[in-house]
Amino acid sequence: MENGHSECIFKNAKDFLTANYALIYQVVVAILSIAVLYKVLFSRKNITKRPKREIGISPASNGTGQKIDCVNPANGKSMGIVNSLKPDEVKTCLKAAQVAQAEWGQTTFDERRQILQDFIDMFIKHENELVEASMRDTGKTRFEAMFGEILTSCEKLRYLIQHGEKALKTEERIVPMLMGSKSARLEYHPLGVIGIIIPWNYPIHSIISAAAAAIFAGNAALVKVSEWSTHSKILFEHLLRKVLSNRGYDPNLIQILPGMGETGEALVRSGVDKVLFIGSPGTGKRVMKAASDSLTPVILELGGKDPMIVFDDVELDWALAIVQRGCFINLGQNCISSERVFVHEKIYDQFCKQMADKINSLKQGPPEEGHFDFGSMTMPAQVDKVEHLVGTAIKEGATLLAGGKRNPAYPKGNYFLPTVLANVTEKMTIFQEEAFGPVCTIVKFSNEQDLIRMANGTVFGLGCSILSSDIKRAERIGSKISTGMLTINDYGASYLIQDLPFGGCKESGFGRFNGPEGLRGFSREVSVLTDRFGIKTPVPRLIRYPIDPASVGIIRQAIYMIYQRGIVNKLRAALNFTSQVIKNPKLLL
């Protein structure tokens, strides 16, 4: 009877659910939507609206130093002159940044997130202008600019918005039992003003990537851009200032400083609180020397000669597509470019042939004049360097399979044809020196021992990619190569995983940007020890001045009691400790 009754209820409920499935579904969706809407509408209510400010003129636009003629490297045409900042003008920028930071350092994470979200909106609204500004500055294609400047920047901002606060949250730290009435924690405070020096390969993304992390951690940012890609800063700095001033913040919080080496050195010496330098090892060493005069801490992200390793158990088309991106994305002007491709002897000839066929079939030309796979390189001297390295490699015995020279169709721009070199060996100059250009050098390997020695055999240690169907083997080989970043079966994807820190070892530098480590690197760590439950611990007579002659013996036995091995030893020390304390009971009070 009982049973039948409950069965009946169950059946009724089931019938009800089946009959009203659509209704129930709609109710659930409605409740969820209301919850999301509520969150969107009310979660930011604690941000007090500030009155808008004047956008003003950046102190960084006020230089009177050496004139930089901004030339579009794809066609050799000048876009205009920008003045470098002199050392005392850099100081003026710093003062303005310090004023901005004093106020910004007080903002909540909600306020900082709001600004970063505004930056994302700005990227989307002005996507085309920013893409074209980057193309004109660097000669890169529309695709490269969209991918390397806009997408990466939006992802960086999204990461900071969603996960940045976690990285900077105060951490509880362990206290030993004897100090149980204390509480220990680590706090992350703003450092002040971060000086950032970036190269010319990603003139938009490199600015926002570093500056957004710096300001999210409560700092101001002074970003010195390369004299080889300066022009886009006019538009970009204006857009950043507009966002900040519209929300009522001081637009001098992020300033973009044009100039040459002198301006960069002035920034390092200006009194900024930390320096992030991204560039060549040679300049990195000079930055560190200059920073040492004032003991300004530095993070150095220098060059690389990254190995890309291809085992014989991979599907060739798949591997070729990855290696082509590794070697030729942004025309190889990447610190994590695959500068040395190691291919197993079993597939070597076939791999080289197919690589050459593909590269020979692609088109290079002025990005603004049509759809091309490749644009121009950015810095004229870099074309010279690549030309020299490739020529030397051929003299040293490498086999040229594609490219190998400047593109004769476009003598006015910085065009070097995407190049494939086979039969490259570890003795060759190009095996050791960073090319930073569109060159795929393919080295043959036959056993793991040689492979590890060769892959590890440069002064650099930035990234490393390994392609193999045997993931265990790939990870085992990877763990033997000194590198800052290891990618299995992909290239450069870790750059879109913003939670992973970016950086290298050996002459590729030290310190990290991106990820929680990047945010903490822009913070002053403060170790705090305080009373738990408001209990003040008295200083016992044992360690109070004047020191009692009996103190040493008691502390010795305490050390034996706590740290000595063996229960008998501990007991003996405990007895000795107790008997000494009984003789001098006042010492523990």
Ligand SMILES: *[C@@H]1O[C@H](CO)[C@@H](O)[C@H](O)[C@H]1NC(C)=O
């Ligand atoms: C820029 O320079 C002009 C004249 O040299 C000066 O009047 C102005 O205050 C400067 N602006 C900033 C933001 O430093």
Ligand SMILES: *[C@@H]1O[C@H](CO)[C@@H](O)[C@H](O)[C@H]1NC(C)=O
């Ligand atoms: C490597 O060099 C040898 C000798 O010159 C040549 O026969 C061979 O084709 C080259 N390998 C490739 C992949 O080009």
Ligand SMILES: *[C@@H]1O[C@H](CO)[C@@H](O)[C@H](O)[C@H]1NC(C)=O
């Ligand atoms: C890789 O190179 C570094 C120094 O450049 C060296 O310390 C390390 O032992 C090398 N690793 C292997 C497995 O040879």
Ligand SMILES: *[C@@H]1O[C@H](CO)[C@@H](O)[C@H](O)[C@H]1NC(C)=O
């Ligand atoms: C405690 O140990 C010390 C040597 O460390 C010894 O001189 C002393 O006599 C001992 N005292 C007692 C009470 O055991």
